[in-house]
């Protein structure tokens with residue numbers, strides 16, 4: 001006999017951990033949380049600087065994109081967390097919410113209840129901000145949001161240089177004024193990573209009505225007469241079947257949520273038949289509308305040996321580890337991205353569409369490499385990310401085998417406007433690098449070098465070197481149109497007892513990083529499941 005629960009949540013990531021917590025708050029409700037990855041026991045998860053060493057490990061789904069048609073056929077590594085906490089256990093910890101306009105845009109597409117004023121309370125209720133309070137910030141939630149323990153001198157120089165370049169300073173890009181240069185707040189608690197698991201899951205693991213299974217790879221959602229009633233998962237070489245009396249909730253992220261719907265026969269019927277899957281429900285939008293933010297970067301050689309370059313060499317790393325263990329200070333507390341900025345590509349855009357990330361370290365990214373390459377010597381890397389791309393791609397299956405990797409196609413730069421904005425982003429980096437504040441610290445631009453100057457040369461460089469910002473979203477979009485996968489209450493259209501609640505439901509990406517919005521989606525999604533009044 002299959003075990004039965006009220007709710008089955010698939011995926012213990014940003015949204016799934018919040019859901020498991022909220023749905024099991026009532027001791028009379030049973031919840032099963034299934035996570036394909038393992039427990040979050042590695043110190044690399046919890047020591048902030050460890051995240052860069054997790055990329056190619058078993059804590060990650062190792063996804064590579066298909067050849068990118070508009071980027072000379074390049075294939076790129078697109079990591080996603082596979083461990084308790086999901087991508088929030090392997091990410092850079094930046095706490096960013098986006099712009100009011102993003103959510104109002106969702107609402108204006110017909111998604112009632114998703115405007116900025118509707119979602120702000122859900123961000124706040126989760127948040128325990130160590131510095132900010134008031135209209136935009138919560139102080140009593142489970143998710144600790146902190147200032148970073150230290151700022152590298154290069155990050156300070158960047159903040160000054162950006163102001164000299166005409167970018168105003170903003171103390172809180174998640175508050176009234178997103179535009180400007182700022183120091184990031186991060187999801188950390190006492191200099192340790194605060195993931196969705198440490199904030200929302202571990203504190204309630206002892207609840208008797210909450211069962212958490214790791215190493216449980218869900219391969220199919222069971223649907224009978226258009227109602228989802230259970231799932232099949234593989235664990236330790238065996239197959240298990242579990243039933244849900246109320247709902248199955250899919251929170252497997254922007255690649256795996258559509259993948260699992262497709263494997264379960266929910267998706268474009270013709271495409272499913274073509275690979276030998278009998279359609280259960282024809283839903284043409286599943287996997288479509290995948291999009292991601294592409295970024296371009298410039299590296300420059302430092303005049304002073306003050307950056308984090310080379311600090312991971314064994315003898316230096318040992319020193320930093322000791323400092324961290326004794327005092328919880330030093331480079332081991334760093335997320336590598338300490339400062340950033342939101343700017344406009346032109347006066348015609350209503351709110352910032354470019355995000356700058358300042359890395360006080362010399363790095364380059366090779367397409368299929370499982371980590372960034374450290375370059376010898378000291379230097380910095382500044383990235384410009386186009387945060388509201390118009391390019392759209394898709395996640396599809398190549399065959400009916402659940403073990404086969406999906407075909408992931410973000411289709412970067414397929415919309416011509418995206419390359420134009422990327423060029424403007426590149427020019428913003430150059431402008432900041434040229435500012436007086438950087439003069440004592442920098443020798444010369446290294447990549448691409450000053451010979452790349454015209455728009456055409458910059459375009460060429462972007463096509464050759466552009467990289468993901470690790471924010472795939474949108475592949476099970478919420479909406480009221482034909483290609484919507486879920487309705488504004490996150491119910492899969494046409495199937496009872498099944499919702500998708502994670503980053504894949506974003507109809508369009510928010511202007512910034514995506515973990516805080518994904519946790520907010522988990523929070524609001526839980527309220528919708530429980531039929532609660534808006535916060």
Ligand SMILES: Cc1cc2nc3c(=O)[nH]c(=O)nc-3n(C[C@H](O)[C@H](O)[C@H](O)COP(=O)(O)OP(=O)(O)OC[C@H]3O[C@@H](n4cnc5c(N)ncnc54)[C@H](O)[C@@H]3O)c2cc1C
Nearest residue numbers: 011013014015036086087091092093094218503513514515
């Ligand atoms: C390297 C990296 C750096 C990033 N940096 C930042 C940052 O600094 N700031 C920021 O805001 N955002 C960042 N992000 C993005 C952010 O972490 C994600 O957008 C967010 O976590 C998405 O939440 P989610 O709930 O949709 O999915 P996830 O958090 O990815 O969770 C999905 C979970 O589902 C599980 N799962 C998938 N398939 C199955 C299955 N079949 N069976 C069982 N379980 C399954 C996965 O293993 C995973 O645990 C980063 C992401 C990455 C990868």
